Amino acid sequence: MIYRLIVVVSSDGFIAKYSGHLPYSWTSKEEKENFKKDLNCCEWSVMGRKTHELSYNNLRKRIIFTSSVEKYKYAGDNNILFNPSAISFAEVIDLIKPAKTICILGGTKIHDYFMDNDLLNEAIITIEPIKFGKGISLFTNFQWTDFPYFFLKKGFRLNRDCKKINKQGTRYYHFLRI
Numbered sequence: 001m002i003y004r005l006i007v008v009v010s011s012d013g014f015i016a017k018y019s020g021h022l023p024y025s026w027t028s029k030e031e032k033e034n035f036k037k038d039l040n041c042c043e044w045s046v047m048g049r050k051t052h053e054l055s056y057n058n059l060r061k062r063i064i065f066t067s068s069v070e071k072y073k074y075a076g077d078n079n080i081l082f083n084p085s086a087i088s089f090a091e092v093i094d095l096i097k098p099a100k101t102i103c104i105l106g107g108t109k110i111h112d113y114f115m116d117n118d119l120l121n122e123a124i125i126t127i128e129p130i131k132f133g134k135g136i137s138l139f140t141n142f143q144w145t146d147f148p149y150f151f152l153k154k155g156f157r158l159n160r161d162c163k164k165i166n167k168q169g170t171r172y173y174h175f176l177r178i
């Protein structure tokens with residue numbers, strides 16, 4: 001199973017200015033195209049309850065972090081609500097097998113969960129040339145000045161060199177876990 005983190009950040013490392021601020025409103029055309037491509041290989045996506053509600057799509061297979069259920073609960077055929085304080089992610093995976101690739105789509109606490117539990121195999125980080133000054137960070141207790149060393153220290157390597165994907169200077173990083 002491949003666990004792939006896909007995230008777009010401002011050039012000072014924020015995933016949003018505030019909870020409810022949608023990436024669609026500040027990301028480039030090229031990022032949106034890459035996001036679709038990278039997401040298409042994923043049978044299931046994982047996200048926090050807020051991100052789920054902000055981008056509601058009942059046709060997509062989603063595992064949604066929430067404290068509102070005791071352990072886990074199906075919401076229709078495609079959504080599984082999951083409380084990580086009650087059961088492990090491995091138990092949720094047993095429900096959806098077989099799945100080859102799972103995409104981790106945020107927000108911060110969901111990034112923390114997968115990084116802290118050593119579950120990520122890949123990380124795709126796109127950096128847009130826009131500064132927020134403050135906002136919601138990529139991980140809790142993470143200094144943006146630590147990028148990209150943070151990933152290297154966690155055992156990732158760059159799959160290809162970082163590439164610029166447009167004239168404005170949007171940068172695309174693809175890390176793989178060694």
Ligand SMILES: NC(=O)c1ccc[n+]([C@@H]2O[C@H](COP(=O)([O-])OP(=O)(O)OC[C@H]3O[C@@H](n4cnc5c(N)ncnc54)[C@H](OP(=O)(O)O)[C@@H]3O)[C@@H](O)[C@H]2O)c1
Nearest residue numbers: 007008015019020021048049050051066067106107108109
């Ligand atoms: N730039 C990007 O790539 C990117 C990616 C994703 C999201 N975003 C943006 O980020 C913002 C949302 O992020 P967010 O961090 O505020 O919210 P979020 O992670 O989407 O959702 C937070 C909610 O998830 C649940 N949750 C998270 N961790 C949990 C845990 N350990 N146990 C139980 N429940 C847990 C809780 O739901 P309950 O309240 O139901 O318990 C919590 O209120 C939005 O503006 C969104 O557009 C940006």
